[in-house]
Amino acid sequence: MNIFEKYRGKLQRSLSGRGIFNTISLIFSKSMHRFQFRKYDFWGLIETSELDGSEELKKHAVKYEASNQIFFKKLLDNVEWQFETSTLVDFGCGKGAALIYATEFGFKKVIGVEFSHNLSQLASDNLKKFSVQKGGKVSYEIVNIDASQYEIPSEADCFYFFNPFDAFIMEKVFQNIVKSLEANPRKILIVYLNAVYKEVIENCGFKRLKYLSKDELDYYFYNGGCVYTNE
Numbered sequence: 001m002n003i004f005e006k007y008r009g010k011l012q013r014s015l016s017g018r019g020i021f022n023t024i025s026l027i028f029s030k031s032m033h034r035f036q037f038r039k040y041d042f043w044g045l046i047e048t049s050e051l052d053g054s055e056e057l058k059k060h061a062v063k064y065e066a067s068n069q070i071f072f073k074k075l076l077d078n079v080e081w082q083f084e085t086s087t088l089v090d091f092g093c094g095k096g097a098a099l100i101y102a103t104e105f106g107f108k109k110v111i112g113v114e115f116s117h118n119l120s121q122l123a124s125d126n127l128k129k130f131s132v133q134k135g136g137k138v139s140y141e142i143v144n145i146d147a148s149q150y151e152i153p154s155e156a157d158c159f160y161f162f163n164p165f166d167a168f169i170m171e172k173v174f175q176n177i178v179k180s181l182e183a184n185p186r187k188i189l190i191v192y193l194n195a196v197y198k199e200v201i202e203n204c205g206f207k208r209l210k211y212l213s214k215d216e217l218d219y220y221f222y223n224g225g226c227v228y229t230n231e
């Protein structure tokens with residue numbers, strides 16, 4: 001199968017969904033993004049069946065795919081937030097792509113939580129490489145654990161989700177976030193890309209600050225993206 005045959009279906013869907021101008025501009029921006037991060041191993045899709053880790057967790061997990069920096073930026077653009085004093089946790093950090101985008105956005109510290117040992121290892125390798133490139137100034141931590149078992153540190157105030165798991169795990173994670181806020185009240189931000197289970201967040205009483213539809217983000221992101229806060 002040549003490269004054209006491989007991408008023909010995707011291209012046809014994009015042309016009919018976005019039109020020719022937006023398709024060309026998306027191809028261009030994605031190529032620039034790939035070029036900028038060419039030294040990092042973020043790419044590809046990994047089905048949950050191919051991930052290492054507990055079979056039970058895999059039933060609740062979503063396949064690995066890196067966030068796109070363009071959508072990450074679109075969600076955070078114009079959100080009033082003190083990024084330079086903020087610590088972001090990416091629940092289901094995969095290979096660490098969003099952690100790197102967050103650092104570039106100005107976050108003080110980034111924490112990646114990932115249940116797959118192999119992916120968390122790759123995230124550590126990518127963040128280490130990035131930190132060296134930035135003169136060792138990047139503050140990061142990768143934790144190889146099920147997100148629902150992760151004890152949220154009081155410094156964490158921005159929580160990122162790129163549709164990592166189903167409502168069952170989301171509910172447990174949000175119980176932990178609420179508990180952490182009761183113990184250490186603080187203003188938080190929740191950023192949810194491909195927001196499939198937003199009712200879990202809304203049922204906890206968090207307020208929606210921003211919603212970007214699939215069309216404002218990208219045709220393929222069927223559930224758009226949301227940003228929430230607690231104050």
Ligand SMILES: C[S@@+](CC[C@H](N)C(=O)[O-])C[C@H]1O[C@@H](n2cnc3c(N)ncnc32)[C@H](O)[C@@H]1O
Binds near residue numbers: 091115161
């Ligand atoms: C769609 S990928 C997102 C990757 C990354 N956040 C990014 O934006 O580039 C979802 C990730 O969530 C991870 N995941 C799924 N269930 C998990 C769980 N219970 N605990 C921790 N990570 C989980 C998967 O292994 C996968 O790496």
